[in-house]
Amino acid sequence: MKHSLGKRWYSVLFLATSILTIGYPLPIFAQKLYSPLPLPNNNQVSDTLTDQDIPTGEGGFARDYFIDLDEGDQVAVDLISDDFDAIVILMASDGSTIAENDDGPDGSTNSLLFTRITERGRYIIRVRAFGETGSGNYTLKVTRLRPVN
Known part of the structure; x- marks a missing residue:
């Protein structure tokens, strides 16, 4: 009788451990996903580059x-x-670089x-600093050029 009770406890413990470690859904905290910011309608933004970027x-x-x-x-x-x-x-939407400029x-x-x-x-328009420690305020402006007639 004692032997049979031990097997049952072992089975229950094994089943509970298996469910908890393998198949039990635990809350997962997703990392912040990549999502570029929309450029405002006037195609200009003043912002700040930080170590949170x-x-x-x-x-x-x-x-x-x-x-x-x-x-x-x-x-x-x-x-x-x-x-x-x-x-x-x-950059194109696939991440490939189309054009780049460092100094004006x-x-x-x-x-x-x-x-x-x-x-x-x-x-995608990427704003970054040259080197490792650059951060601070900036202004980004995109102008659609028109041919002169």
Whole structure:
């Protein structure tokens, strides 16, 4: 009788342990998912790059914005910061780099890039600092250039 009771307790304990470790649904806390910010309707934003933004893997951080562009659009992307050496990157929705600029044509550490869009779609504009420690305020502006007639 004692032997039979021990087997039952063992079976119950084994079953309970199995359910808890293998098949029992436990609450899972999802990490913050990647979601670029929409660029406002005026295509300009003033914001702050911080250590709470996207880690670049190179010691620094980046902030991403999305914009919908049409085939044939010619755009100028201007990134200005007095706080850090600005780098601006235009990426396709798959993450591939389309254009990148570190320093503007005026010799400053601001960034200015020009490009023609070859395919309609959603694009990512990445704001980041050169090096590992850059952070601070910036202004990002996207201008759709029009041909002069």
